[in-house]
Amino acid sequence: MLAALAVLAGCSASGEPEAAPTTSATPTETATPTPPPTAEPVPRPEADACYDLTYDEVVAPVADDQETVRCNRAHTSQTFRVGRIDNLVEGHLLAVDSDRVQDAVAETCTDRLRDAVGATTEQLRLSVLRAVWFTPTLEESDAGADWYRCDVVATEGADGLASVKGSLRDVLADQAGRDRLGMCGTAAPDADGFSRVPCRDDHSWRAVSVVELEPGDYPGQGAVADAAEEPCRSLAESRADDPLDYEWGFEGPDKQQWRAGQTFVRCWLPD
Structure with missing residues (x-):
């Protein structure tokens, strides 16, 4: 959100009642039931991976089928932190999309951005760089995904993203970077x-x-x-x-x- 990746997985079952078994004088073979599909966790995102996302994609809390691109090519988003969601509160497991979980992820990503881009608080505020964050979907969380992802983007206008080339790690640590992305x-x-x-x-x-x-x-x-x-x-x-x-x-x-x-x-x- 201002930012979950990959294929959705889940379990499915028929809602129809099973037919009652029939009897027969002739012995019959009983078919072995096929086990239901098992959901698999979505792989954790890679730190420092780059993506070419739209503004609508980065302001959504989750995004499907995001493909990485090489960071030396044009991109709009770079991951600077991948962590584990702590959604166990006083013995209760909160949903990944609960306000408390989302607020905690937002605070962490926002607080960690300054160090990731090598800036002081004022230098960051005088730049166009902002943190966005992603969490798994409910289906992915149910399948075991427990990660969050922090990305840095360069904003442009009221609702646009600027394309960049190269890594944004420590980009504001020198004057050249501050002049470019101020x-x-x-x-x-x-x-x-x-x-x-x-x-x-x-x-x-x-x-x-x-x-x-x-x-x-x-x-x-x-x-x-x-x-x-x-x-x-x-x-x-x-x-x-x-x-x-x-x-x-x-x-x-x-x-x-x-x-x-x-x-x-x-x-x-x-x-």
């Missing part, structure tokens, strides 16, 4: 034509700094704007060739984004 915009963040793109693509603005907001309840749009104004304006002034002629912008969370965990503002400058 978060840039096609216009100012408050413009109608604004769209987030990787900085390797054509752009006119760039996210350059992060302002942390006080934790707690959502403070409202006015308070978010007030918190952003001084630090973003000061940063723009310090980088301007003419301290009397400069532009700056900011991008802050709305109430829904706040609930999703974005409790910070991005400062933007022309680039």
Whole structure:
């Protein structure tokens, strides 16, 4: 989900009642019943495997028939962690699609992304890289699959993925990677034509700094704007060739984004 692999397996049985046996004076041979098919667990995903997935595939919690591609070819997703689901809570086995299991996987994948791409928290927030996660389907879980998979993707626009070549491991550890996969915009963040793109693509603005907001309840749009104004304006002034002629912008969370965990503002400058 913003991400389970392979063939579905399961057991099947007829819902019709068996016919009553008939008697005969002549001895007959009794056919040996065929045992029902046995479900087999889906193989665990491979760490560092790459996939060429669509946006719809990565925002789904499970995805069938995902085929790996070579990481030196164009791809949109790379696995950075494969772990085991812990769905035993106080002696009760939770379903793999329960909110508690899915939330735990989401938290783990999100928390581990920073180290996987070699970034600080701010560097990650100023990039287009995001974590997605996958778990087995209910049928696969019933067959014994107990894994979860964390992937990293590069987002593009509101609902797109950018193709990349090569491994994304530690890609933000150097300036070249941050310049390539930093978060840039096609216009100012408050413009109608604004769209987030990787900085390797054509752009006119760039996210350059992060302002942390006080934790707690959502403070409202006015308070978010007030918190952003001084630090973003000061940063723009310090980088301007003419301290009397400069532009700056900011991008802050709305109430829904706040609930999703974005409790910070991005400062933007022309680039």
